[in-house]
Structure formats: structure tokens, C-alpha cells
Amino acid sequence: MATQGQVITCKAAVAWEANKPLVIEDVQVAPPQAGEVRIKILFTALCHTDAYTWSGKDPEGLFPCILGHEAAGIVESVGEGVTEVQPGDHVIPCYQAECRECKFCKSGKTNLCGKVRAATGVGVMMNDKKSRFSINGKPIYHFMGTSTFSQYTVVHDVSVAKVDPQAPLEKICLLGCGVPTGLGAVWNTAKVEAGSIVAVFGLGTVGLAVAEGAKAAGASRIIGVDIDSKKYDTAKNFGVTEFVNPKDHDKPIQQVLVDLTDGGVDYSFECIGNVSVMRAALECCHKGWGTSVIVGVAASGQEISTRPFQLVTGRVWKGTAFGGFKSRSQVPWLVDKYMKKEIKVDEYITHELTLGEINKAFDLMHEGGCLRCVLSVHE
């Protein structure tokens, strides 16, 4: 291939500073080194975690950087020693790696992988602790090991899921983050049983995927909690059976839910990133067994609290990253499930724009009507 081994100059959306509009720049993308893969990104969606880091509230946020972590593309070239993917393969970059060799991967207890996390947390590649992105010689940091707001990106080979080439990349890009996170929070982290009563706090993409997962698990009641009542109509299509708006009640929301459910829910999920809501989500759980899963990402400096008595009396507090899915192994399985129409994906896409319109896409995220906005990266 003509570009193999060469520096590629392409368009990317660069976050020069926190909260300043992204700028479409000509970026130089170096060839992949050993154990690395260069991917032509075709489609990327925006996730609220991109907005979180861009806001400057992420303690790992570094600028200038190229954000983006929910995408799909085609392998352009691979570095030395890469055996599991080759040019032309259709792939989803995964911010949660899976090396299958580290202490975490071998434990069988977690989907977190330790192989490249130290490098991805500081915006560089493992090999030489440097970035593969630059603009006229000035390095631009990677983000979450993915940096998908670019026409080409370089990722570690342990962070690439090879998927069915028949699957539409403009849809399955969503399987890089939000939808698996919600489904997996229910299936892998909480392990919701049939007949359970579930509460979902926050009915954005992640919360709706929790509802979808809970419905598939056979939950008897799925109570959606959101401060935006317009969310209810959409939420019904994802399995939410009842809706509660905290603004309609004088009592704390945890008390409202305890009263509605004869003592509390079996499982709750916080899909917002608000530490007060995390407390409410724990405290609306049933004494003796109720489990609350934190999915939302809270800003630097924020801390959770509750009376320890809540845990002494049997409630369990958990958290989940990427829904507990092992990325390289299970993202292809999720793609297959989508192809068999066993999980929704298209239904979460409310807007489609181009990479050049990325700032408009970020604006849309803050409007109630937007779930996922997919950007066509090469238009």
C-alpha cells in the first residue's frame, strides 16, 4: 500500500485547550511502530466522556490532544510483530485494552488490562513514550489510547477489535463505548436476574442501554429517573416501564423509589456522573441485597459518600468500565449480536454530521434531543 511506512498528513480535530472550540488541522500521523496499528477512521461518535475531558475536569486530560473513543475504521498498516490484524481489516478501536497476558487479563475477575494503561493515561504510545501525532513537529497527545477524531490514528494492537466486514461501520462505531457500557453494566457487572426491579438514573445513551440490557435480562420493572421529562417517550422504546422526575417530588428521590418499590430496588445504575445522584442510587436499593452500579464519570475532586450503615445493612456499591466487557474478545460478539438484530444500535443515533462539524456536534450533546451523533470522518 502506498501509505505504508510513510507519515500520513490528514485532517483531525485538535483540542488545543480545555473548553476552546476544536480546530480542524492538518496533522502528521507517524507510521505504527512494533505492536501498533494505524487505522483509517471512517466514522466516530461523540461520548460524554469526550466532553468531560475537553471541559478540563479530567485529571488525566492533556492538551493539545485529539479526543474521540467511539469509532470504527479499517486497518491501514501494522507495525512489526502485529499478527492479529492486517491492512484491510474492519476494526473498532478499544480504549479498554485486552492483552490476555497481564495480571488483570489473567485474573478472570476484570476487563481492565494493565498492559498499556500507563501510556494511554499520559497521551503517548508504550514503545517510546511518544505521540504518533504532530503538527509541524509539535507533538499532539493521544487520548484514551484511541484518538478517533482524526482521519488516521495509531493504537496499540491490544486495543483493536477485528469485526465482521459486512457490518456497517457508520452504525457499529457505537459499539466502541456507550452501548456496550450500558448493556455490560447489567449483564456483567450487576448480573441482573429475571424478575428484578431496576432503577436507571440518567436516560442518555448509557442509561438507555442499561434499560435495554435489563429488559433482555427479564427485569420486571425498569424505573427511569431523569430531570428531563421529554426523555420518557424515547426511554419506553428501550424498555423503561415507569418514569420518575425528581423535580416532581418534594421528598429525596431515594425515598420516592423506596416507597414505590416496597422497600427499594434490586439494582440501580447511575449513568450521569453526579456524586449526589450516586448516593441516591445506592440508598434507593433494597436492604439486604440491593446493588448499585456507578457508570457515570464524575469530575476531578468529586467524591462519593453515604452512611456506612447503608453497606452494613447489605447494600452493595460497584462500578463498571466498558460494562465489564473484554474488548478484543467481546466487541466482535456484540457486532454479531447487532447483525442478528439481538441488540439495538441504530436507535441510539439521533444525528449525523461530518468531522468538520464537530463543534456543532458537541453543542448538540448538551441538547436534550441528542443521544449519539455520528461523524463521517472523510467527507
Ligand SMILES: NC(=O)c1ccc[n+]([C@@H]2O[C@H](COP(=O)([O-])OP(=O)(O)OC[C@H]3O[C@@H](n4cnc5c(N)ncnc54)[C@H](O)[C@@H]3O)[C@@H](O)[C@H]2O)c1
Ligand atoms: N464507566 C464507563 O465505562 C462509561 C462509558 C461511557 C460513558 N460513561 C459516562 O456515563 C455518563 C452518561 O453518559 P451518556 O452519554 O449517557 O450521557 P448523557 O448526558 O446523554 O445522559 C445523562 C442523562 O442524565 C440526565 N440527568 C442529568 N442530571 C440528572 C439528575 N440530577 N438526575 C437525573 N437525571 C439527570 C440528563 O437529562 C441526561 O438524560 C457520563 O458521565 C459518561 O462520561 C461511562
Ligand SMILES: N[C@@H](CCC(=O)N[C@@H](CSCO)C(=O)NCC(=O)O)C(=O)O
Ligand atoms: N481519566 C478519567 C477516567 C474516566 C473513566 O473512568 N473512564 C472510563 C471510561 S469512560 C468512557 O466513556 C474507564 O474505562 N475507566 C477505567 C480506566 O480508565 O482504566 C478520570 O480520571 O476521571
Ligand SMILES: [Zn+2]
Ligand atoms: Zn465513552
Ligand SMILES: [Zn+2]
Ligand atoms: Zn492485559
